[in-house]
Each structure stands twice: as C-alpha cells, then as structure tokens.
Amino acid sequence: MSTANLNPKKLFENFELYVPKLIEKMEYFSPGHRACQGCGEALAIRLMCKALGKDTVITNATGCMEVISSLYPTTAWNLPWIHVAFPNSASVGSGVSAGLKVLRRKGRIPDRYVKTVSIGGDGGTVDIGFQALSGAMERGHDMLYVCFDNEAYMNTGIQRSGATPFGSSTTTAPAGKASIGNKTWKKNVAEIMVEHGLPYVATACHSYPIDFMNKVKKARSIKGPSYIHCLAVCPTGWRSTSETCIKLGRLALEAGIFPLYEVEYGKYKITVDPPEKLRPVADYIKPQGRFRHLTPDQIRGIQERVLMEYNKLMNKVNHSKSWDELKAL
Amino acid sequence: MGKRIGMEIALAAAEVAALCRPDVIAAYPITPNTHIPEHLSDIVAEGRLDAEYICVESEHSAISACCGASGTGARTFTATSSQGLLFMQEVLPIVSSLRLPVIMVIGNRAVSGPINIWNDHSDIMYQRDTGWVSLFAANGQETVDMVIQAFKIGEHRDVMLPVNINIDGFQLTHVVEPIIMPDQEEVDRFLPPYKPFAQLHPDKPMTMGALGLPEIFNEAMRAKDEAILQSKKVVLDVWKEWEKQFGRKYEPIESYKTEGAETLLLTMGSMGETAEIAIDELRKQGVKAGLLKIKLWRPFPFEELRKAVKGAKVLAVMDRAVSFGGPGGPVFAEIRSALYDEPKKPKTLNFIIGLGGRDVMVEDFIKMAKKTALTKKLKPEDAYEIYGVRE
Numbered sequence: 001m002s003t004a005n006l007n008p009k010k011l012f013e014n015f016e017l018y019v020p021k022l023i024e025k026m027e028y029f030s031p032g033h034r035a036c037q038g039c040g041e042a043l044a045i046r047l048m049c050k051a052l053g054k055d056t057v058i059t060n061a062t063g064c065m066e067v068i069s070s071l072y073p074t075t076a077w078n079l080p081w082i083h084v085a086f087p088n089s090a091s092v093g094s095g096v097s098a099g100l101k102v103l104r105r106k107g108r109i110p111d112r113y114v115k116t117v118s119i120g121g122d123g124g125t126v127d128i129g130f131q132a133l134s135g136a137m138e139r140g141h142d143m144l145y146v147c148f149d150n151e152a153y154m155n156t157g158i159q160r161s162g163a164t165p166f167g168s169s170t171t172t173a174p175a176g177k178a179s180i181g182n183k184t185w186k187k188n189v190a191e192i193m194v195e196h197g198l199p200y201v202a203t204a205c206h207s208y209p210i211d212f213m214n215k216v217k218k219a220r221s222i223k224g225p226s227y228i229h230c231l232a233v234c235p236t237g238w239r240s241t242s243e244t245c246i247k248l249g250r251l252a253l254e255a256g257i258f259p260l261y262e263v264e265y266g267k268y269k270i271t272v273d274p275p276e277k278l279r280p281v282a283d284y285i286k287p288q289g290r291f292r293h294l295t296p297d298q299i300r301g302i303q304e305r306v307l308m309e310y311n312k313l314m315n316k317v318n319h320s321k322s323w324d325e326l327k328a329l
Numbered sequence: 330m331g332k333r334i335g336m337e338i339a340l341a342a343a344e345v346a347a348l349c350r351p352d353v354i355a356a357y358p359i360t361p362n363t364h365i366p367e368h369l370s371d372i373v374a375e376g377r378l379d380a381e382y383i384c385v386e387s388e389h390s391a392i393s394a395c396c397g398a399s400g401t402g403a404r405t406f407t408a409t410s411s412q413g414l415l416f417m418q419e420v421l422p423i424v425s426s427l428r429l430p431v432i433m434v435i436g437n438r439a440v441s442g443p444i445n446i447w448n449d450h451s452d453i454m455y456q457r458d459t460g461w462v463s464l465f466a467a468n469g470q471e472t473v474d475m476v477i478q479a480f481k482i483g484e485h486r487d488v489m490l491p492v493n494i495n496i497d498g499f500q501l502t503h504v505v506e507p508i509i510m511p512d513q514e515e516v517d518r519f520l521p522p523y524k525p526f527a528q529l530h531p532d533k534p535m536t537m538g539a540l541g542l543p544e545i546f547n548e549a550m551r552a553k554d555e556a557i558l559q560s561k562k563v564v565l566d567v568w569k570e571w572e573k574q575f576g577r578k579y580e581p582i583e584s585y586k587t588e589g590a591e592t593l594l595l596t597m598g599s600m601g602e603t604a605e606i607a608i609d610e611l612r613k614q615g616v617k618a619g620l621l622k623i624k625l626w627r628p629f630p631f632e633e634l635r636k637a638v639k640g641a642k643v644l645a646v647m648d649r650a651v652s653f654g655g656p657g658g659p660v661f662a663e664i665r666s667a668l669y670d671e672p673k674k675p676k677t678l679n680f681i682i683g684l685g686g687r688d689v690m691v692e693d694f695i696k697m698a699k700k701t702a703l704t705k706k707l708k709p710e711d712a713y714e715i716y717g718v719r720e
Binding site: 055057059060067070071072073075077079081083084087088090091092093094095096098099100101103105106108109114131134135139 | 390420528
C-alpha cells in the first residue's frame with residue numbers, strides 16, 4: 001500500500017501525541033542559527049542529530065551550515081563539531097574516527113562507542129570533496145557520511161554543481177535565449193557509494209522525518225562506513241516559497257524524481273512507497289522558479305529521463321541480492 | 330642508552346617518530362619522503378607501535394586526517410615533499426589556527442615545473458607564512474633530534490602549534506649516516522605523554538573551526554602571531570633541556586669559525602656541512618671567512634641573527650628557492666629586512682644555488698665566498714644571482 005498520499009492521521013490514532021515520543025527531546029543543533037526561512041538542510045541536520053544522539057562527533061565541510069551555525073563566538077552545536085575546509089569533511093572525519101578508536105583503545109578517553117559523522121553539501125560532496133569522500137569510504141573507516149543535497153552551491157549564491165538537475169537555472173548555468181540552464185543530469189553519488197561496497201547506503205529527505213531518522217539510526221549502528229544522500233530543499237536557491245519546503249520534498253518522491261531507498265549489504269529496498277501512479281514531474285517542477293523557463297517539450301524530456309532512472313532503480317529493487325544471498329548462489 | 334648506528338636518515342626519522350608514540354599517522358607517498366611513511370607503516374605492521382596508520386588518498390587528506398585526529402586529542406604525525414606539501418597548503422594555516430600540534434617531516438624537494446624530484450627549498454618557502462614552527466636539519470643526527478624536540482615544542486601549552494622539520498630530499502632523506510639513536514626510555518623521559526588542551530568528545534562538546542567575521546579576524550591573526558613569536562622561548566628551553574639530557578647543543582643560528590670573520594656565508598639545511606669544508610679551506614688560504622647556519626626558520630631568530638653578523642663586512646645568503654620577480658631568494662629578503670635598521674651592518678648579497686638537486690660543491694662555496702669578499706659596492710640589480718647557470 002502506498003502511504004505517501006495518506007493523511008498520517010489515518011494511519012493510526014493520536015499521531016500527534018505518539019510520534020513526538022519517538023523522537024529525542026534534546027536539541028543538538030539548537031535554535032538560534034541563521035539559516036534562511038524554510039531551510040530544508042537545517043531541519044534535516046536537526047533531525048539527524050536527534051537520531052544520532054549525544055555520543056557523536058560531527059565534521060562539517062565549508063558551506064551554508066558552517067556559516068549559519070558557527071558564527072564566533074556563538075555556536076548552534078551541542079555536539080563536538082569541527083570544520084576545517086571545503087573539500088575535506090570526509091578526510092577530517094577519517095582522522096576523527098581513527099583518533100577516537102586509538103584513544104579509546106589506549107584508555108585515554110572513556111570506554112564507550114562514539115560515532116564519527118561527516119557532513120557536507122552537494123558541492124562539498126559530489127564535486128570538490130568527492131575524492132576525499134571516495135577515499136574515506138573505500139578505506140572502511142567507522143563513520144557515516146551524510147550529504148545534504150540542495151542541488152547547487154547555495155552558500156556562494158546558487159552556482160551549478162554536479163548535483164544540479166537538468167534544466168535548472170543557476171547563476172553559473174543560467175537559462176537564456178541560447179541555453180536551457182544546466183545541461184547535465186544529476187550525478188548519482190548514492191549509486192557510486194554502493195559501488196564502493198559500503199554495507200549501508202540510503203537516500204533520504206527531511207520531508208519524511210521518521211524514514212530519515214531511522215536510516216541515520218541504522219547507519220549509526222553499522223560498524224564501518226555508511227552513506228546517506230539527503231535531498232534538502234533550498235527555497236532561496238530553488239526560487240520556491242519557504243512554506244513549500246516540506247511539500248517539495250514530498251513531490252520529489254511522488255513524481256519519482258527522488259525515490260527513498262536503502263541498500264543494505266547490497267540489497268535494494270524502497271523505504272517510502274511512491275504512489276502507485278507517479279505524479280507528473282511538472283507537479284514538482286512548476287512551483288520552482290529555477291525551472292520556470294522550461295517549455296512543455298523540455299518538461300516531457302525530463303519526464304522521460306526521470307522514468308528511465310526510476311525504472312532502473314526499481315529493477316535493482318526487484319532483482320538485487322544481498323551479499324549473503326550472493327555468497328549462497 | 331642510545332646507540333650509534335648507521336641508518337638511512339628517512340628510516341631513522343620514521344624510527345624516531347615511532348619512539349615518540351604517535352597515536353595517528355596519515356601520510357601519502359611522494360618522493361623523496363616516501364621511506365618515512367613506508368617505514369612507519371612497517372613499524373605499525375610489526376606491532377612495534379600501537380597507532381592508527383591511515384593510508385590516505387592524497388596529501389590534502391593526509392593533513393586533513395591529521396587535523397581531525399589531533400582534534401580528538403591524538404598525537405599525530407605526517408610527512409611529505411614538494412607537490413604534496415603544496416597540495417596540503419589549503420589546510421596548513423587552518424592547522425595552526427586551530428592550534429593543533431601536528432608534526433610533519435618535509436623531505437624538501439623542488440616544486441614543478443619542470444617536474445623535478447630533487448632537492449631545493451621551494452616547497453617550504455611557499456608555506457613560509459602558514460603559522461607553523463619551522464626547523465631545518467643539517468644532517469641525520471639533527472633530523473632525529475628535531476623530530477623528538479618538535480613534539481615537545483608543538484605540544485607545549487604556551488605554543489600549541491604544528492611544527493615542521495625540514496630535511497633536504499635525497500641529500501638527507503636517502504643518505505646513510507652514523508646516528509646516535511636514543512632508546513625508548515630516553516625519549517619517554519624527554520617527551521611526556523600528550524595532554525591536549527581541547528578534545529572533540531561528547532563529554533565536553535566543543536566547536537572547532539568556527540566562522541570568524543571581520544570583527545574578530547584581526548584579533549585571531551594577532552593571537553596566532555603572538556603564539557608563534559612566543560614559541561621561541563619554548564624552542565630555546567626545549568633545546569636547553571635537550572642539551573642537558575643528550576649533550577647535543579642546538580641554537581637558532583649556529584656559527585662556524587665566525588671569530589674575526591669579515592666574510593660570512595649563511596645557509597639552511599644540509600649544504601651547511603659542505604660549506605664548513607669550504608670555510609676550513611678558505612681559512613687555510615688566509616681568507617677571514619665564517620659560516621652561519623639557520624636551524625630555526627619560524628619563528629625567525631632576529632636577535633640571534635643581528636648578534637651573529639656583528640663585525641662582519643659582507644654577508645652572502647645562500648638560498649635554495651627563487652622569489653620570481655622579487656628581491657632575491659626568500660631567506661635573503663628576510664635577512665636584509667632584519668638588518669635594515671641596524672646602524673652597523675654588513676653588505677648583503679644573495680646566491681641562489683642548488684635548485685632542483687643541482688650539486689653545490691666545496692669549490693662552489695669557495696668561489697662564492699671569494700666573490701663575496703671582493704664585493705665593495707652593490708647595485709640593487711646585482712644583489713642576487715642564480716649561481717651556476719650554464720650559459
């Protein structure tokens with residue numbers, strides 16, 4: 001059964017009373033930061049931290065999140081947090097992970113498990129930080145990397161990244177008489193991470209908070225490298241209204257543009273069912289100013305590509321086997 | 330007790346780094362420092378050192394991983410050369426601003442292009458202003474000693490800065506020399522366990538690497554400058570302590586046969602040893618020549634320099650790097666600036682030598698010293714010369 005279109009109230013009684021009890025009350029990413037109104041990324045980080053809990057060290061790539069959260073002498077972080085530079089959140093994370101491991105082994109810090117979590121935006125992950133990410137994941141450090149993907153370099157003013165979708169107008173790939181805007185299709189880093197042989201890879205979105213937090217919890221429990229690619233709506237860069245932040249995340253799923261799935265030991269699984277009949281991509285594209293220049297023909301082209309990618313994923317969901325299953329073949 | 334052994338200096342640097350009990354080592358291979366991380370990974374693989382060895386995918390990640398590890402409170406070591414050091418550059422000033430005492434041996438090598446794997450000092454000169462304490466070793470013994478000293482200097486509460494130890498690529502890294510290798514007990518006695526000032530740990534959450542607005546940036550830079558200036562006292566104390574325990578003396582600027590010297594040569598790194606032989610020869614010939622060797626490059630030893638050149642008529646600075654379109658080699662520019670306001674000072678001139686591994690022989694030093702001694706009046710454009718160019 002598809003749950004995406006249902007009112008949560010219909011799923012079970014007293015939803016509002018029940019759900020908050022599932023969620024950590026402590027704010028590790030506290031109010032008072034300077035994110036824009038309707039920032040999906042700040043919301044996602046708040047949820048992530050709640051799912052991770054106290055015993056966590058965060059490494060942060062340069063980007064919006066470091067700017068809005070760490071303006072000296074203030075900080076929004078109630079977790080140990082380090083920011084070094086733009087391209088190296090993953091390599092700083094690998095050092096943190098190694099440091100915590102060896103200091104615990106030598107009895108120089110309390111003997112309990114502390115998770116290392118590296119975060120970065122799409123620029124810091126799929127472009128400039130890609131090498132560091134690939135290296136850290138390949139080396140198998142005990143760490144989680146979460147990419148908060150708002151599909152362009154929003155911190156510097158909406159420049160195109162490798163994660164910017166086709167047809168989106170950005171300040172370095174602007175739409176004009178001779179250009180559709182960004183001419184390339186989004187780089188799929190979640191799939192590249194699967195090919196790194198990670199035990200756990202997932203996609204997520206702040207518009208599905210419980211799903212996201214469950215994934216963070218699962219990734220936290222895995223001893224080894226894991227990766228979550230979280231779509232984060234950016235009203236400023238997407239030229240959408242602040243109050244549509246959550247809705248746009250849901251539309252991305254319902255149109256099949258950003259399906260939510262996880263890959264556990266090689267086995268693909270959809271975690272939030274898309275509607276039986278996908279919405280047209282136009283429903284997702286229309287409310288966003290970054291796509292306002294697209295013609296119906298161009299939108300049809302995007303529709304075809306989205307369906308192809310969606311089917312490619314479903315093929316994996318239907319036919320992939322876990323590592324254990326493959327060993328037993 | 331330490332033993333006198335014959336050992337390749339890179340391997341000795343690795344051995345002695347291991348004796349300092351680093352917790353995390355992150356390094357990437359690049360000629361000519363490669364034997365250091367290779368040998369360290371051997372030591373870890375044999376179980377002689379309990380450390381996490383991270384085989385990073387680049388030098389940028391090597392220094393970044395060191396940054397993260399040092400942030401957790403781990404004692405951290407890395408090594409690199411040339412392009413590797415330049416690839417690290419983005420992170421180097423952040424390490425010093427975060428006040429993380431990462432220790433790095435640099436097997437100095439020319440910077441491309443053309444690509445060249447041999448020795449000069451251009452790699453470290455590009456990093457001059459990154460806020461690291463910077464030491465120059467002239468031989469294997471100094472390399473070994475300075476690695477241990479570096480941990481003690483960098484981790485001192487009044488310093489808390491990263492330290493690099495510069496050793497000439499090939500001329501030092503790949504040379505077997507007799508070295509008195511201290512034993513574990515001696516190193517432990519000299520170097521106490523690392524007590525970090527701050528640690529990334531949930532028991533005391535801490536924000537490291539915050540955003541600094543213009544309102545605080547001046548202050549942050551001033552604080553860093555004060556820290557490195559003040560580190561000189563600690564360097565001198567550590568060297569005094571070293572002399573007491575190990576009997577080997579270290580000074581920011583070492584003088585060789587400078588008594589009554591009218592002509593002074595000034596070197597950094599391994600060529601000081603070749604220059605010493607040249608000075609011996611010159612003295613035999615009746616030339617009143619002496620030699621100064623800089624061991625402490627940052628913080629720059631102004632006082633010691635001014636004292637060391639007193640009485641000399643002319644000073645020739647030997648640089649192993651070019652400041653293209655600038656006032657001469659980087660060492661020369663600093664020395665001239667340091668002496669500018671002195672009422673009585675020697676004339677200064679600059680030889681840029683030994684670039685990209687070009688040999689500088691005893692005869693070359695004799696030639697340069699004689700040319701220096703004959704210098705009467707200098708036109709500004711004659712202040713520096715790239716010596717030994719085949720025309």
